[in-house]
Amino acid sequence: MNASVQIHGDEVTGYPGQNLTEHELFVLVKTAEGFPTPVIADELHLDASSLRLVERNILSKLGARNKAHMITRGFTLGVLVPQALCLMLCLMAVLEVDTDFNRPRSQRRSRTLSEHSRTVRTSLASAGGPPSRHLHA
Numbered sequence: 001m002n003a004s005v006q007i008h009g010d011e012v013t014g015y016p017g018q019n020l021t022e023h024e025l026f027v028l029v030k031t032a033e034g035f036p037t038p039v040i041a042d043e044l045h046l047d048a049s050s051l052r053l054v055e056r057n058i059l060s061k062l063g064a065r066n067k068a069h070m071i072t073r074g075f076t077l078g079v080l081v082p083q084a085l086c087l088m089l090c091l092m093a094v095l096e097v098d099t100d101f102n103r104p105r106s107q108r109r110s111r112t113l114s115e116h117s118r119t120v121r122t123s124l125a126s127a128g129g130p131p132s133r134h135l136h137a
Contacts, residue, residue: 009033010083017079024058025079027051032071032080 003025007014014029023044030040041051055067062077064070074080 008083013081013083014074015079015081018061018077020058020061020079024054024061027054028058028070028074028080031055031067032074 001021003014003016003020003022005016005022007022007025007029009029010033012029012032014025016025020028026044027040030043037048037051041048044051044054046054055070059065059070062070062073062079064073071080075082
């Protein structure tokens with residue numbers, strides 16, 4: 001069964017993808033965080049040969065040649081994301097939303113002083129006000 005939940009480590013978050021099971025995603029996250037193989041095996045209650053089988057499945061699914069390449073492929077394919085990046089993206093999203101709501105709305109095109117005065121004079125002349133010298137050219 002494919003992983004359906006994120007696996008949060010201390011430094012890395014694992015996202016479902018590449019047909020990885022939850023055990024495989026857990027092993028990938030723990031390996032990326034630098035945990036030794038025996039510690040990972042103990043956490044999953046697996047023996048060494050079962051863990052090697054899980055690692056081989058991960059290598060195959062990610063198209064990797066070794067453990068280092070497996071971690072690299074995990075990041076490249078978006079299955080692994082560093083926690084610092086997640087935090088930074090969340091912070092940027094919050095700050096961007098905050099500034100969108102608080103920034104003053106401006107006109108699409110600001111007018112120069114002379115354009116503004118021409119607009120006022122034209123509207124006064126068309127409204128029946130005193131004719132402007134600039135309109136009779």
